[in-house]
Amino acid sequence: MVFKNHKHERSLYVTLGIVIVLTVTIIMITHSAYMYKDTKNSIKEQMQESSKETLISLQKNVTNLMKSYSINEYDKLIFNAMEKRDNFAIIVEDYNMGKIVGEKSFFSGKIRDKEWKIIDYDVKESEHNQQLKECYYSDKYDIVTDGGDVLGTIAVYISNRSMNAQLNRVILGSVINLILISLLLIISLFITIRHFILKPLSDIVVSIRNSDDDGIPIDLIPEDGAKEIFLLSNTVNNMISSIRSSRIALKEQKNALHYQANYDALTGLANRFLFNDRLEQAIVKAKHSDKKVALLFIDLDHFKEINDSLGHDIGDKVLRVIAQRLGKIVHKRDALARLGGDEFTVVIEDLKHIQDISLLANKIIELLSKAITIDDNKLYISSSIGISLYPDDGLSAQNLIKYADAAMYKAKDEGRNNFQYYSAEMTELAFERVIMDAGLREALKNEEFVVYYQPQINGENDALTGMEALVRWKHPSIGLVPPSKFIPLAEETGIIIPLDQYVMKSAMKQMTKWYNQGLQPGVVALNLSMKQLNQKDFITILKTMLLETKCKAEWVELEVTESQIMANPEEAIKTLQEISAMGVKLAIDDFGTGYSSLSYLKRLPIDKLKIDQSFIRDLPDDEEDAAIAKAVIALAKSLNMRVIAEGVETQEQKEFLVKNGCKNIQGYLYAKPMPTADMELFLSKKPSSIAH
Ligand code: C2E
Ligand code: MG
Ligand code: MG
Numbered sequence: 001m002v003f004k005n006h007k008h009e010r011s012l013y014v015t016l017g018i019v020i021v022l023t024v025t026i027i028m029i030t031h032s033a034y035m036y037k038d039t040k041n042s043i044k045e046q047m048q049e050s051s052k053e054t055l056i057s058l059q060k061n062v063t064n065l066m067k068s069y070s071i072n073e074y075d076k077l078i079f080n081a082m083e084k085r086d087n088f089a090i091i092v093e094d095y096n097m098g099k100i101v102g103e104k105s106f107f108s109g110k111i112r113d114k115e116w117k118i119i120d121y122d123v124k125e126s127e128h129n130q131q132l133k134e135c136y137y138s139d140k141y142d143i144v145t146d147g148g149d150v151l152g153t154i155a156v157y158i159s160n161r162s163m164n165a166q167l168n169r170v171i172l173g174s175v176i177n178l179i180l181i182s183l184l185l186i187i188s189l190f191i192t193i194r195h196f197i198l199k200p201l202s203d204i205v206v207s208i209r210n211s212d213d214d215g216i217p218i219d220l221i222p223e224d225g226a227k228e229i230f231l232l233s234n235t236v237n238n239m240i241s242s243i244r245s246s247r248i249a250l251k252e253q254k255n256a257l258h259y260q261a262n263y264d265a266l267t268g269l270a271n272r273f274l275f276n277d278r279l280e281q282a283i284v285k286a287k288h289s290d291k292k293v294a295l296l297f298i299d300l301d302h303f304k305e306i307n308d309s310l311g312h313d314i315g316d317k318v319l320r321v322i323a324q325r326l327g328k329i330v331h332k333r334d335a336l337a338r339l340g341g342d343e344f345t346v347v348i349e350d351l352k353h354i355q356d357i358s359l360l361a362n363k364i365i366e367l368l369s370k371a372i373t374i375d376d377n378k379l380y381i382s383s384s385i386g387i388s389l390y391p392d393d394g395l396s397a398q399n400l401i402k403y404a405d406a407a408m409y410k411a412k413d414e415g416r417n418n419f420q421y422y423s424a425e426m427t428e429l430a431f432e433r434v435i436m437d438a439g440l441r442e443a444l445k446n447e448e449f450v451v452y453y454q455p456q457i458n459g460e461n462d463a464l465t466g467m468e469a470l471v472r473w474k475h476p477s478i479g480l481v482p483p484s485k486f487i488p489l490a491e492e493t494g495i496i497i498p499l500d501q502y503v504m505k506s507a508m509k510q511m512t513k514w515y516n517q518g519l520q521p522g523v524v525a526l527n528l529s530m531k532q533l534n535q536k537d538f539i540t541i542l543k544t545m546l547l548e549t550k551c552k553a554e555w556v557e558l559e560v561t562e563s564q565i566m567a568n569p570e571e572a573i574k575t576l577q578e579i580s581a582m583g584v585k586l587a588i589d590d591f592g593t594g595y596s597s598l599s600y601l602k603r604l605p606i607d608k609l610k611i612d613q614s615f616i617r618d619l620p621d622d623e624e625d626a627a628i629a630k631a632v633i634a635l636a637k638s639l640n641m642r643v644i645a646e647g648v649e650t651q652e653q654k655e656f657l658v659k660n661g662c663k664n665i666q667g668y669l670y671a672k673p674m675p676t677a678d679m680e681l682f683l684s685k686k687p688s689s690i691a692h
Pocket of ligand 3: 199
C-alpha cells in the first residue's frame with residue numbers, strides 16, 4: 001500500500017509551532033505596548049513629582065543665597081541636586097545679578113552634555129537653549145523673599161533621554177520576563193501536545209502504514225494517548241477487526257466458489273473445467289521440456305444399469321469408491337479428474353517409458369474390477385480405458401481428449417474391461433509387454449527361471465577357468481525363452497532385481513555343491529544389472545548370500561555391462577570398491593560398445609575386460625575388428641586387467657586371440673550355455689586351472 005505525500009501537507013508540529021509562536025508574539029507585543037505606555041506615564045509622574053520636590057527645596061535654599069549674591073553657592077546646590085536626580089538642566093534666572101551686570105536678568109545653572117556630564121549653562125549658547133526647548137518637561141518657580149520681592153526664577157528640565165533610559169530598563173526587564181514565560185509556556189504546551197496527541201497520532205499512523213497488500217493494517221493500532229485519541233484508535237481498531245472478519249468470510253466464500261467451479265462435489269476430484277486447464281498446462285510444459293504426456297480416459301462399463309436398478313444413491317457411492325481407488329493408484333492427485341457421469345481422466349506428465357502407462361492402465365482395470373460392497377450389495381464393475389499421447393497422437397488438448405475418447409470406445413468394442421491406445425501399434429506393443437510383465441512376476445513366483453552355465457576356457461591349454469551363469473525362462477507352454485526377450489523389460493519394470501538375486505543364489509549354491517563334490521568349476525561370472533548394484537543394501541545382500549550358500553568370495557565374479565557402468569560411473573565407484581574389498585572380482589561385460597572413459601577405467605576396481613562378441617565375429621579377417629580386439633587387449637594389459645573374449649566360435653578366432661595375448665575364451669567353439677547337469681558332466685571330464 002502506498003501513501004501519497006501531498007506537497008502542501010505540513011506536519012502538525014510545524015503548524016502548532018507557528019501558531020504558538022504567533023500567539024505568544026502578539027500577546028507579547030500587546031502586553032509590551034500597554035506596559036510601555038503605562039510605565040511611561042508613571043515615570044513621567046514620578047519625574048514631575050521629583051522635579052517639584054527639587055524645585056521646592058532649591059527655592060528655599062537659593063532665595064537667601066541670591067540675596068547675598070552668592071552665585072557660586074547656589075551653583076553648587078544645583079550641581080548636587082542634578083547629581084542626585086536625573087534632571088537634564090536646572091537654570092536660575094537672577095534679577096539682582098542682572099541689574100549688576102546690566103541685563104534684565106542673569107542666567108546661571110547646570111546642563112548635561114552629550115556624555116550626560118554636568119556642565120555650566122551658558123545663556124548665549126544657542127545649542128543649550130535649543131536643548132532646553134526640546135526637553136519634554138520643564139517646571140519653573142519664582143524665587144520670592146519673605147517680604148514678597150521676586151528675586152528671580154528657578155526652572156527644572158527633564159529630557160527624553162533620562163526617561164527613555166529608565167523606560168528601557170523597565171521594558172527590557174519585562175520583555176525578558178515575558179520571553180522566559182513564553183518559552184516555558186511553549187515548551188510545556190509542546191510536551192503536553194506531543195505526549196497526548198502527536199505521539200499517539202504518529203504511532204497510529206505508523207501502525208496503519210504497516211499494512212498488507214490490500215492496505216489493511218497487519219496489527220491493531222495502539223490504544224493510548226488522550227481520551228479523544230483513545231476513542232479514535234478504538235474506533236479504527238473496531239473497523240480493522242470488522243474488515244478482517246469480513247475478509248475471512250469473503251475468502252471462505254471465494255474458496256467455496258473456486259471449489260465449486262473447479263471440483264466435482266461428489267468425489268472431490270477436479271472437474272472438467274480444471275481438467276482442461278491442467279491438460280493444457282501439461283502440454284505447454286511437455287512442449288518446453290520435450291517430454292510426452294499421456295491422457296487416460298476411463299469409462300465404467302454398464303454403470304447406467306447400476307443407477308437404473310439400484311438408484312442414484314448407490315450409483316453416487318460407487319463413484320466415490322471408484323474415485324478413492326483411482327486416488328490410491330494415481331499418487332499425484334492433480335492428475336485425476338471426473339468429467340461427469342462415470343467418466344474419469346488421468347493426465348500423466350514427464351512420461352519416461354510408454355510402458356509405464358500400459359502398466360498403470362492395467363492396474364486401474366484390475367483395481368476397479370474388484371468387488372465394491374455398498375449397503376450389503378456386492379457390485380462388480382469393469383472399466384474401459386482409452387489412451388492418447390502427446391505429441392504422438394495430437395498436439396492440442398482438444399484433440400487428445402477426442403482421441404482418448406475414441407480409443408475408449410474402441411476398448412468398449414473390444415469387449416470392455418480393457419485399455420486401448422489411440423494408435424493400434426501402441427496397443428499391440430502394450431499388450432505384449434503387459435502380458436510379459438505379469439508373466440515374469442508369475443514365473444519368478446513359480447520358479448520358472450533356470451540357470452545355464454557356459455564354460456570359460458584357457459585357450460592355450462584348453463583348461464576350464466570358470467563359467468558364466470546365464471538365465472533362461474522355462475515357460476510352461478512356450479518352452480525355453482532366451483534372456484534377450486525378457487531382460488530389457490525386467491530392467492524397465494524392476495523385476496530384474498529379484499530375478500538377478502535368484503540367479504546369483506542358485507549359481508552360488510551350485511558352486512559350493514560342485515566344490516564340495518571335489519569338482520573344479522573355477523570362478524562363476526554373474527551378470528548383474530546396475531539397478532541391482534545401486535540397491536542401498538546390495539552389499540549386505542551379497543554378503544548374506546555368500547554366507548548362506550557357503551560360497552567363497554573368490555569363486556565369484558560380477559559382470560556389469562560397459563554401457564550401464566559408464567552411464568553413471570561416480571555412483572558405481574563406491575559400491576564396486578566395496579565389492580572388490582570383499583574379494584569378489586569385477587568384470588566389464590560387452591566391452592567396446594559402451595564408450596568407456598579411460599579416466600574412470602583407471603579409477604574403477606575392475607579385474608577383467610570382456611571383449612564384446614560383435615568384435616570377435618569377423619576375426620581374423622576384418623581389419624577393423626582385429627584392430628579393436630588388439631587395442632582392448634593392450635588396454636587391459638596396460639591397466640593391469642585380465643581380458644576374455646566371448647562369442648568365440650571358430651578355431652581361427654581363438655588362435656588370433658591367443659596369439660595377440662587374450663588366452664581366456666568363451667564361446668560355442670568350446671561349449672554352448674548348458675543346464676546344470678550337463679555342466680556337471682563337462683566338469684567331471686575337463687581338468688580346471690585358474691586363468692591369469
Ligand atoms: P552376455 O553377458 O554378454 O552373455 C553372453 C551371451 O553370448 C549369452 O547369450 C551367450 O549365450 C552368448 N554366447 C556365448 N558364446 C557365444 C557364441 O559363440 N556365439 C554366439 N552367437 N553367442 C554366444 P544369452 O545367454 O542369450 O544372454 C544374453 C544376455 O542377457 C547376456 O549377455 C547378459 O547381458 C544377459 N543375461 C543373461 N543372463 C542374465 C542374468 O542372469 N542377469 C542379467 N542381468 N543379465 C543376464
Ligand atoms: Mg555376461
Ligand atoms: Mg557380453
